[in-house]
């Protein structure tokens with residue numbers, strides 16, 4: 438499969454997301470910041486996926502000549518059974534006719550982070566910046582990097598989500 442055969446439009450200028458697409462496709466995406474249409478801090482899987490889809494469809498429309506629009510969205514989701522919040526990283530891929538969703542690693546985050554987000558109305562990146570002493574952690578290793586001491590970085594997780602979302606456009610098994 439030649440993932441570099443397509444021209445990709447990416448609905449953000451976020452550095453971690455851009456390098457995820459570069460790693461997954463071996464190409465340089467055309468980047469444009471577009472609205473997700475959901476809250477800045479999605480608090481469910483449904484909302485996170487919806488934000489990814491909105492970004493993919495909008496950027497596909499706004500960047501002429503692109504073959505596939507990509508929307509990458511981070512969000513939180515609560516597992517009621519195990520009483521644990523998870524960070525998820527989702528990619529939507531849209532070619533004007535078909536839509537596929539790829540979901541990256543789901544990672545348990547300290548419940549106190551999600552509780553602060555709800556009580557203080559802050560975003561996850563604010564808390565991760567505070568804990569790590571970094572600025573713009575969401576453009577770098579992100580929460581994954583902080584929690585795993587850089588064994589997993591945000592771009593790695595989104596890379597897998599991108600690969601999952603674009604594989605159906607290329608693999609013969611989906612025909």
Ligand SMILES: O=P(O)(O)OP(=O)(O)OP(=O)(O)OC[C@H]1O[C@@H](n2cnc3c(O)ncnc32)[C@H](O)[C@@H]1O
Pocket residue numbers: 448449450451454473477478479509510511512524560561562563565574575576578579580581591
């Ligand atoms: O510039 P855009 O593309 O909007 O990227 P973003 O990081 O600001 O926004 P997302 O919609 O992907 O994520 C929703 C919120 O969750 C935060 N977030 C998600 N994953 C994160 C991570 O791994 N580390 C730190 N913050 C994260 C993010 O910064 C936002 O505040």
